[in-house]
Amino acid sequence: MKYRGELLRINLTDKNIIREKLKADIFFNYLWGRGYASKLLLDEMNPAVDPLSPENKLIFALGPFAGTPLPATSRMMVVTKGALNGLIASSNVGGYFPFELQHAGYTLIVIEGKADNPVYIWINDETVEIRDASHLWGKTTSEVDALLKDETHPEAKTVEIGPAGEKLSRIAAIIIDAHRAAGRTGVGAVMGSKNLKAIAVRGTRGVSVISSQRLKDYLTKIYERVKKSGGVTMFRTYGTTRTVRAINSIGAFPTHNHRDGFFDEYLLIDGENVNKEILVRNGSCAGCPIACNRISKVYWKGEEYVGGGPEYETLWAFGGQTGISDLHAVTYAHFLANEYGFDGISLGSTIAALMDLFESGIIGEDNLPFPVKFGDAEAMINLIHLAAKREGIGDLIAEGSYELTKHFGHPKFSMSVKKQELPAYDPRGVKGMGLAYATSNRGGCHVRAFTVTEEVYNTDDPEYRLKYDDKALIVKELQDKQAVVDSLGICSFARTIYGVDDFSEMLEVTWDIDLSPEKLLKCGERIWNVERLFNVRAGFTREHDTLPERLFKEAIKTGPSKGEIYDKREFEKLLFEYYRLRGWDENGVPREKKLKELGII
Amino acid sequence: MKVLTINTEECTGCKLCELACSFVKAGSFNPLNSAIKIYYFDKNLEFVPLVCTQCRDAYCVKVCPTGSLYRNPETGVVEYNKALCIMCKQCMMACPWGSIKPNLTSDAMIKCDHCGGDPECVKYCPQGALLYVEVEDAVYFKQRETATKYLRGE
Numbered sequence: 200m201k202y203r204g205e206l207l208r209i210n211l212t213d214k215n216i217i218r219e220k221l222k223a224d225i226f227f228n229y230l231w232g233r234g235y236a237s238k239l240l241l242d243e244m245n246p247a248v249d250p251l252s253p254e255n256k257l258i259f260a261l262g263p264f265a266g267t268p269l270p271a272t273s274r275m276m277v278v279t280k281g282a283l284n285g286l287i288a289s290s291n292v293g294g295y296f297p298f299e300l301q302h303a304g305y306t307l308i309v310i311e312g313k314a315d316n317p318v319y320i321w322i323n324d325e326t327v328e329i330r331d332a333s334h335l336w337g338k339t340t341s342e343v344d345a346l347l348k349d350e351t352h353p354e355a356k357t358v359e360i361g362p363a364g365e366k367l368s369r370i371a372a373i374i375i376d377a378h379r380a381a382g383r384t385g386v387g388a389v390m391g392s393k394n395l396k397a398i399a400v401r402g403t404r405g406v407s408v409i410s411s412q413r414l415k416d417y418l419t420k421i422y423e424r425v426k427k428s429g430g431v432t433m434f435r436t437y438g439t440t441r442t443v444r445a446i447n448s449i450g451a452f453p454t455h456n457h458r459d460g461f462f463d464e465y466l467l468i469d470g471e472n473v474n475k476e477i478l479v480r481n482g483s484c485a486g487c488p489i490a491c492n493r494i495s496k497v498y499w500k501g502e503e504y505v506g507g508g509p510e511y512e513t514l515w516a517f518g519g520q521t522g523i524s525d526l527h528a529v530t531y532a533h534f535l536a537n538e539y540g541f542d543g544i545s546l547g548s549t550i551a552a553l554m555d556l557f558e559s560g561i562i563g564e565d566n567l568p569f570p571v572k573f574g575d576a577e578a579m580i581n582l583i584h585l586a587a588k589r590e591g592i593g594d595l596i597a598e599g600s601y602e603l604t605k606h607f608g609h610p611k612f613s614m615s616v617k618k619q620e621l622p623a624y625d626p627r628g629v630k631g632m633g634l635a636y637a638t639s640n641r642g643g644c645h646v647r648a649f650t651v652t653e654e655v656y657n658t659d660d661p662e663y664r665l666k667y668d669d670k671a672l673i674v675k676e677l678q679d680k681q682a683v684v685d686s687l688g689i690c691s692f693a694r695t696i697y698g699v700d701d702f703s704e705m706l707e708v709t710w711d712i713d714l715s716p717e718k719l720l721k722c723g724e725r726i727w728n729v730e731r732l733f734n735v736r737a738g739f740t741r742e743h744d745t746l747p748e749r750l751f752k753e754a755i756k757t758g759p760s761k762g763e764i765y766d767k768r769e770f771e772k773l774l775f776e777y778y779r780l781r782g783w784d785e786n787g788v789p790r791e792k793k794l795k796e797l798g799i800i
Numbered sequence: 801m802k803v804l805t806i807n808t809e810e811c812t813g814c815k816l817c818e819l820a821c822s823f824v825k826a827g828s829f830n831p832l833n834s835a836i837k838i839y840y841f842d843k844n845l846e847f848v849p850l851v852c853t854q855c856r857d858a859y860c861v862k863v864c865p866t867g868s869l870y871r872n873p874e875t876g877v878v879e880y881n882k883a884l885c886i887m888c889k890q891c892m893m894a895c896p897w898g899s900i901k902p903n904l905t906s907d908a909m910i911k912c913d914h915c916g917g918d919p920e921c922v923k924y925c926p927q928g929a930l931l932y933v934e935v936e937d938a939v940y941f942k943q944r945e946t947a948t949k950y951l952r953g954e
Binding site: 266267268298302344345348354376377378403404405406407408410422425426479480481482483484485486487488489490492494505506507 | 809810812813814815816819820822823826827828829830831832833840842843844845847904905923924926927
């Protein structure tokens, strides 16, 4: 085995900086990235700590292929106890920072403690400095990115928080290279609570893999596959934006805070229109041939803005969910979310919840600086500015939809699971996603088990998506597989290029590491259980594994899923079947037998 | 004679050309050991790859005191013979484009030689931003685009 990974441990309280070798007994059982970091968190930290306290740890973790040309393998996981809901958070992101970090020689950074004053970390290969960041405090993410490049090296890559993270917004993201987001679960607030404004990295050490004919042959083979892949062509042409049309066409595109599952004006915010109206060119993450990233130019109030995005999720959150179809406004909202450092999904859906409260007559204009009706783009943009300043109603928006709606006495208007806003797939129209949301280890999220592929595309039965059937098994298997993908630093969109068999071969030809596909999937199950154990110890149990009441009670009103609700009894059945398949008890707690079998205890 | 052409509009800044080049030239994945280099203009997210232009009257050849850099008369490519190189780096100083530089991990210069007629960077470019074509064809697509515009009366 040629693999040597290094971990950088930085304590902001006492300014200690330690380098550690990655432990083989951990990566052979928990892999790298999300798995390694989750295991560290469970071992080193009390899951009951306040996520915004110095006791919480903030981990940036890469996979074993980061920095190589193996397609789409330089993703990073931000792992911590999330500020939004107190669950184990892992927020995935690409861009250039992860690649650069590996080229500086580090696979993981573990941030501990809390700095007395705002600081940033400058990693220049083996030189690591904690520097004063008082001049950066209050700055937006693109301003920070530019200033750090001036102060460190023009080729440095950055992660930073914006005003949202500084002000401990529970829906704050960590922004990468000014245009990409480790968005979910409030990781930006954790960074802010540590007074850590940014990290800049420059790497010149490269990645020395086994330079063998086998690796060269493998690269040739995989790049042939990339060229022929229809999925790659689709992502390259539309990014994620054409999903608007695809999901709306099955009536699973949540609209007006999930009052409906179909958006009449969808064509205005769909991929075709993105390409026609605002797309400048494609961008990509380092080392990725797919290049799904959109670089767009939009106009708002006569001003021109260029940035990365939009994505399907933000086209939905700032579009369908708020009932807004002005593509320029929706994309500008995406840009603003990145500038201020908010999670686009949570921010858009929280604003939609506020609109819903207003339109339902629960709050009136006396609670608000201006009316906030569905479809009002100007109100949405102004609310985003207020949220960044935490001014007036913005102070509540920054807390996320659950706290906002609870404040007004109606938490059921929050379309969230475990306080995290649901993404853009309505479970009433794709039943598997309901269980996926309810059981995701970080709260409402679509990327732990993306059942849409199985339920809509890989089946001949057009009604399959509306059946409850075997969805518990599908969710369980996808969760385990996704844990492997995330822990190898591989992008979810590479699913159109390769599968678990390929991962084994890649580990072998790159590092001479022997992990069979079966062993990899076992690691996935182990990772899932470790995360669940963390959550159980943090106080989460079966009662939290549920869906918003609206999805059980109110049917989709229009479109191809008209009349569909999420049947509560069917849900309970699915959940118990899921627990059984997982080897957990009826309260969703992993049984001792299962933990022993997996070698966790 | 073939040339390596760059279409900046197609480049997505993915760095695969740099990785492929450094692997074949220096044996590890390191953009700093690549003969091709992408420049990033962050404000508008623009990407510009730069590569040796293989000058006919190359300054690097002129200043090389040992003859380790020389022009291949058949291909027009300026090639590098490591055995003769004394690592004085005069070529690096002389090149007006910054296209030749020392290998960070060994005593050699990194010089684009079109990989002997089958450039690795071109093979890995997923967007078609890099093309390796006969010099007379290098302008073909630009001409066709111009002709199309005439046809449409633009």
